[in-house]
Amino acid sequence: MILTYFYIAAFFLFGLVFGSFLNVCIYRMPRDLSVVSPRSACPACGMAIAFYDNVPVLSWVVLRGKCRNCKSRISPRYAIVEFVTGLLFVAAYLAPQAAWFQEHSRTALLKSFPVDVAYDPTAISIRLCVLSFLLVGLIFTDAETKLLPDLLTKPGIVAGLAFSLWAAVEGPAGYFWRSMENWRVLSLLNSLAGAVMGSAFILGIALAYEALRGVEGMGRGDVKLMALIGAFLGVKLTLLVLLLGSLVGSLFGIFLIVIVWRKRLARRKGKVRGEAPAKARGRAWKSAILIYRNFEIPFGVFLGIAALFSAFCGQSLIDWYLGFYH
Numbered sequence: 305m306i307l308t309y310f311y312i313a314a315f316f317l318f319g320l321v322f323g324s325f326l327n328v329c330i331y332r333m334p335r336d337l338s339v340v341s342p343r344s345a346c347p348a349c350g351m352a353i354a355f356y357d358n359v360p361v362l363s364w365v366v367l368r369g370k371c372r373n374c375k376s377r378i379s380p381r382y383a384i385v386e387f388v389t390g391l392l393f394v395a396a397y398l399a400p401q402a403a404w405f406q407e408h409s410r411t412a413l414l415k416s417f418p419v420d421v422a423y424d425p426t427a428i429s430i431r432l433c434v435l436s437f438l439l440v441g442l443i444f445t446d447a448e449t450k451l452l453p454d455l456l457t458k459p460g461i462v463a464g465l466a467f468s469l470w471a472a473v474e475g476p477a478g479y480f481w482r483s484m485e486n487w488r489v490l491s492l493l494n495s496l497a498g499a500v501m502g503s504a505f506i507l508g509i510a511l512a513y514e515a516l517r518g519v520e521g522m523g524r525g526d527v528k529l530m531a532l533i534g535a536f537l538g539v540k541l542t543l544l545v546l547l548l549g550s551l552v553g554s555l556f557g558i559f560l561i562v563i564v565w566r567k568r569l570a571r572r573k574g575k576v577r578g579e580a581p582a583k584a585r586g587r588a589w590k591s592a593i594l595i596y597r598n599f600e601i602p603f604g605v606f607l608g609i610a611a612l613f614s615a616f617c618g619q620s621l622i623d624w625y626l627g628f629y630h
């Protein structure tokens with residue numbers, strides 16, 4: 305029991321440290337700066353940040369989100385990224401040992417492989433940590449800059465494929481090659497299939513959108529992000545990510561239109577006196593749609609969140625859903 309608490313604390317601390325490194329990546333990667341050197345400095349006054357002001361989460365709280373030297377505001381994103389990464393690392397440690405996770409993931413794994421495949425909680429924990437690290441970095445970079453840096457996506461794809469050799473990825477390969485004795489080969493094929501399917505789907509949508517509208521709707525970064533997610537999760541969970549990602553993205557889009565529409569409507573009521581209510585609503589709606597069209601939805605954010613959810617709870621959600629048909 306004491307050992308469990310020790311591990312929880314250790315994973316949390318590791319998460320904080322890796323989150324702190326992610327903050328450097330989120331700021332520097334889109335600006336094409338090195339993430340290794342020079343040391344961190346305040347973007348406003350250029351003063352190098354002392355080690356005692358660089359403690360994850362704590363320093364931000366102690367300094368109340370302000371630079372010690374020039375008192376300019378430090379984004380709460382720094383503390384949030386560190387804290388979220390810490391929590392996800394703890395979840396990555398605990399989930400593969402939890403009964404509910406094993407019941408669903410282990411069963412799905414055993415069903416899809418023709419040979420005995422080891423269920424290795426340590427390997428799954430470390431894979432979940434790496435995936436969480438990459439996704440938190442990509443989600444926050446996309447939200448801030450609308451970019452998904454190659455420096456995170458490309459090594460991420462390779463890491464996902466490599467991890468499949470250590471912790472088995474569930475997928476359809478086992479049904480096609482039932483005589484295959486080596487689970488690692490099947491697992492790698494499942495991982496490859498997930499990467500190809502995820503990226504092909506997004507590429508297809510992007511090309512169709514460009515053909516129809518003549519502008520780029522989804523960046524090539526999203527294609528690489530889905531290859532990364534597919535490589536880590538395999539075909540089935542990748543389908544779930546695409547489904548959840550588009551669902552949440554569409555809801556966000558509708559939410560955005562309604563919010564802008566209501567704001568516009570309130571403003572028109574104050575300015576344009578005597579305008580017929582129906583006409584005012586129509587005009588406000590048109591301008592809301594126009595704003596929405598020009599607003600680039602950070603689709604990577606939704607895909608990333610959907611992937612995190614699917615990595616931890618996807619199989620349980622699928623089993624719960626399919627339970628209605630039994």
Ligand SMILES: [Zn+2]
Pocket residue numbers: 346347348349350351371372373374375376
């Ligand atoms: Zn400063």
